[in-house]
Amino acid sequence: MYVFDWDYWEQCRTVSCPTLQRLIINCYGSTTFDLSRRKTVTDGYPIVNFDSLVEAKLTLASRKHPQKGSPENLIKGLRNVEILELSSFQTSEGPLHCDRRWPAREPVCMCFSGLESCPVEVLEITEYKGTKDNLEHMKNFLEKLLCLELVKVCACETDDEKKLKLTNDLLRLRGPSKCKIQFQFIAS
Known part of the structure; x- marks a missing residue:
């Protein structure tokens, strides 16, 4: 399945594939679900069933119409994921991704809700800058990803x-957690 144009796909409200093992979602480019269907990511999934999914790559971005919903249920539905890659095209603020163009600055995505049920053991962070927002995100990951063993x-x-x-x-930030943190510093 390829996912295009998050804002305009409103036909399907159910996402279910009991044998799917790899999922990649990218709001601005092609997305692979390892299925033979071309659609966009839907808003407000009421049913998400990806129990066999072991790897997911989600690219989250501020949307043109934030009132249409968020991928919160999709993220909550990734219960058995062992490898989760989250990325964003825009800078995010705190634990919510906000659309600066939207007057009320309403949340587009509550990315940290539901993480407690996600069995991610290894988290890889790229392009880490140590900003206040980065630290807030890391704090949420360390507190809410209960199975987390290693952060790279x-x-x-x-x-x-x-x-x-x-x-x-x-x-x-790690505090008394048993989670190990590995650092790699590269020249820009």
């Missing part, structure tokens, strides 16, 4: 003092 963090940083700050900030 990749940051573009060469300055030793900044590397130390990024490392210490994340280790402080």
Whole structure:
């Protein structure tokens, strides 16, 4: 299945495939569901059944019409996912992705709700910058992903003092958690 144009697909409200093992959703490009259907990601999935799904890649983005719904139920439905890749085309604010163009700044996606039921063991973060928003997101992941064993963090940083700050900030967030945090610093 290929997913295009999140804003305009309103025909289907049920997503169910008991044997699906890989899912990739990208709001601005082709998306692979490993099915033979071309559609877009729907709004407000009332039923999500991906029990056999082991890997999911979701690209979340602010939408033109945030009043149409969010992928919250889709994210909650990823119960057995072992590899979850979340990415975004825009910068997000806090635990909610907001559309700055929308007057009320209503949430587009409550990405952290439902994470407690997600059995992700390894989380990979790329392009980590250590901003306040990054730290808030990491705090939510560390608190809510109850099965999390390892977080791999990749940051573009060469300055030793900044590397130390990024490392210490994340280790402080971890608290008494048994989750390990691995760092990889690369030159930009």
